[in-house]
Amino acid sequence: MEQFACGYVAVAGRPNVGKSTLTNSLLNFPLSIVTRKPQTTRQRLLGILTGDRYQVVFLDTPGMLVPKYALQKVMNEAAWAAVEDADVVLLLTEPAADDFNGDTRILERMRELGKKVILAINKIDLVSKPSLLPLTAHFMELYPFEEIVPISALKADGLDLLKEAIVRCLPRQQPFYPPDEITDKPVRFFAGEIVRQKVFELYGDEVPYSVAAVVDEYREREGGKDYVKVDIITERDTQKAIIIGRKGEAVKRLGQAAREAIEAFVGKPVYLEIRVVVKKNWRKDEGAARRYGHQ
Numbered sequence: 001m002e003q004f005a006c007g008y009v010a011v012a013g014r015p016n017v018g019k020s021t022l023t024n025s026l027l028n029f030p031l032s033i034v035t036r037k038p039q040t041t042r043q044r045l046l047g048i049l050t051g052d053r054y055q056v057v058f059l060d061t062p063g064m065l066v067p068k069y070a071l072q073k074v075m076n077e078a079a080w081a082a083v084e085d086a087d088v089v090l091l092l093t094e095p096a097a098d099d100f101n102g103d104t105r106i107l108e109r110m111r112e113l114g115k116k117v118i119l120a121i122n123k124i125d126l127v128s129k130p131s132l133l134p135l136t137a138h139f140m141e142l143y144p145f146e147e148i149v150p151i152s153a154l155k156a157d158g159l160d161l162l163k164e165a166i167v168r169c170l171p172r173q174q175p176f177y178p179p180d181e182i183t184d185k186p187v188r189f190f191a192g193e194i195v196r197q198k199v200f201e202l203y204g205d206e207v208p209y210s211v212a213a214v215v216d217e218y219r220e221r222e223g224g225k226d227y228v229k230v231d232i233i234t235e236r237d238t239q240k241a242i243i244i245g246r247k248g249e250a251v252k253r254l255g256q257a258a259r260e261a262i263e264a265f266v267g268k269p270v271y272l273e274i275r276v277v278v279k280k281n282w283r284k285d286e287g288a289a290r291r292y293g294h295q
Contacts, residue, residue: 005054007087007170012079014102015063017092018122022153023047023060026163029182030190030265032060033197043075044082046184048177054167055175059086064106071282071289080109088146088169089115090162094123095135107143118165119145125152188218188228191262195230195274198258199243202250206242210235210283212292216275225269228262232276233292235283240276251276 011019020032020041031047045060059082062075083089089110093103110117119139121132136148147165151158196213212233219227234240244251251274259272282288 003053003172004174005167005170006057006173006175008057008059008085009088009090009166009170010059010061010079010082010086011090011092012061012064012083012106013092014106015065017063017094018153019063019092020060022092022120022122022151022159023058025153025156025159026056026058027182031058031183031185033193035197035200044078048182049163050175050177050179050181051167054170055177055179056163056166056170057176065102066105069284070286071284074286074289083110083115084113087116087171088166089117090120090166091117092120092122093139095121095127095131096123100138103139104142110143116169117143117145118162118169119143119148120162121148121150122153124150125155125157186218187266188215190265191215191218191228191270192230194261194265195232195254195258195272198254198261199232202254202257203242207234207239211239211243212282214292225271226266227271227273229273229275230258232274233279233282234276235279235281237278240278243276 011023013019020034023032024030024034027047027049029047032041032045041060041062043062047058047060049056049058061079061082064076064079065072067073067076091106093100121135124132132150139145139148146169149158149162149165151162192213192215196211199207199211199213214231214233215228216231217227217229221227232243234243243254255272255274259270262270262272279288282292
């Protein structure tokens, strides 16, 4: 046990740099839903990767930004709380960014906190290798990183090197969790996230970011279908109408797609009931943002 590496690693960065894709790839488990919409991850998610001589407890976090309304404020707080709790911060950036001011602001706060940081330059499959050299030099001037590792989370390129770098930085101590445990979230949490993911996939830009999925009830039944009741929270009546669709056809398609995905996740049949609810401007109310954004 003296040589066993174990600790918390916060996966942090600006919105849409691939934090959830990377965490899912490292864990080989769909801890976080991934969509083309930025800021899909709304809270700190814990995923556990255990090997023969290490246990990495990943904290996937919402994208860090300057918040404009209550939900973003709550998400930002969750991201920085994870960073403060972590032994190591895995900061993601991407070479195709318009500018790196967001990364600079993040690193200024990391310096104040005295954090041990590994930089992962993601999405290297989209650029030429020579273009990474000036970017690496730029970041080396900004912060004393433990290591800088170019990766492609989507293509699983460089992930073994990244994992080795993370393990090298972890404290030497006994594991925190049993070796077969992969997350601290219950099944009902993933059911709600699957419904939210299917909303984003099926409706695209018709339904804005202001949709939440709240699991009102999850009842496991031995020898029968699990019962799952989910409320989809919208901000306007027009959004509700879009999700329901003409004669309820759209919400039926949503229910079927979500039910099949939940069944694949839990490995058994489920009965899924979906209700669409309007909560006016819930993202701007901090209490509602904490309630609906942190299910």
